[in-house]
Structure formats: structure tokens, C-alpha cells
Amino acid sequence: MHLKAFVIEDNATIRENLIGTLEELTCVQVAGTSATEAEAMAWLSQNADGWDLVIVDLFLKQGSGIHLAQCIKRTRPTQKIVVFSNYINASVRKRCAQLGVDAVFDKSTEIDSLVDYCAHQCFRIAQAQTTAA
Structure with a gap:
């Protein structure tokens, strides 16, 4: 069981x-990466079900x-969007919340x-799979 993630980060070292x-x-398995908005949108549109995070x-x-x-665009309600940046303040958090960022x-x-958030998402997915079985 893996949490498939797509990472959009332009700094290669940080990525x-x-x-x-x-x-x-965590159980995160990175399905793809991108350094630009255009690359990310192309990957996400071609892999609508290929990510959880x-x-x-x-x-x-x-x-x-x-x-x-x-x-x-989320194709499943379980798909999560997380912002990870050096430029976080109260107004950025508010704007992200308005946009539906998780x-x-x-x-x-x-x-x-x-890391804790991702671990919790892994646990949530494992629990859902156990319940469905």
C-alpha cells in the first residue's frame, strides 16, 4: 500500500x-515530479487518477x-493538495484555505x-482498505 505523490518543486536539492x-x-511513493507549472499541469491532466497527494x-x-x-482537478475525493513553501504567512494560509488546499x-x-501529515494519510488509506476488505 502506497500513497502516490506528485511533487512540484523547482529546487532539485530540496526536491x-x-x-x-x-x-x-512514510508509505509515500513519488509517482512524478515537476519544476514548472506547465509541466505539472500536463502530468496531472494525463494522470488524473495517478496520484493521491x-x-x-x-x-x-x-x-x-x-x-x-x-x-x-481532483478525480477522487481522497486526493489531497499540500502547499510546502518558504513563503508561508497568515494571508497565504488563508488564500490556500479559500482554494481548498488541504x-x-x-x-x-x-x-x-x-511527514506526520503524510504518515496520517498513509494510515487513513490503510484503514479504508482494511474496512473495504
Whole structure:
């Protein structure tokens, strides 16, 4: 059982460290990555059912994480969108909530909270599969 994630992050070091951490500490399996809004939208539209979790930075090599969060179409109610950025403040959190983002984490202070969130999503999926069986 895996939580399929798509990571949208333009900093390669941060992206690789995040993937390593999530795959080591949780059931997250990264299905794909992108550094730009256009690449992300293309992948997401071609893989509408290929993800359970999108993790998106606000500032990308090209485009905006906020715009992506607004445009991402969920095909299942269990799909989650998470913002993970260095530029988190009260107004960003409010805007993300208005857009239906499921969680917001500050890269500099909330990596443990992101890992905990992902672990909880893994548990939730495992519980749903057990109940369905």
C-alpha cells in the first residue's frame, strides 16, 4: 500500500531531500515530479487518477503554486493538495484555505509536520482498505 505523490518543486536539492525523507519515513511513493507549472499541469491532466497527494511549492521555475492549487482537478475525493513553501504567512494560509488546499507547511519550520501529515494519510488509506476488505 502506497500513497502516490506528485511533487512540484523547482529546487532539485530540496526536491530530492523531500522525496527521500517521505519515501523513507512514510508509505509515500513519488509517482512524478515537476519544476514548472506547465509541466505539472500536463502530468496531472494525463494522470488524473495517478496520484493521491500533490505537494506544491508556491514559487516555481515557471508559474505559480497558488495558480496550480487553483487549477488542479481532483478525480477522487481522497486526493489531497499540500502547499510546502518558504513563503508561508497568515494571508497565504488563508488564500490556500479559500482554494481548498488541504494543508500548508513552511519548509523552514514544518518538515516534521509534513511527514506526520503524510504518515496520517498513509494510515487513513490503510484503514479504508482494511474496512473495504
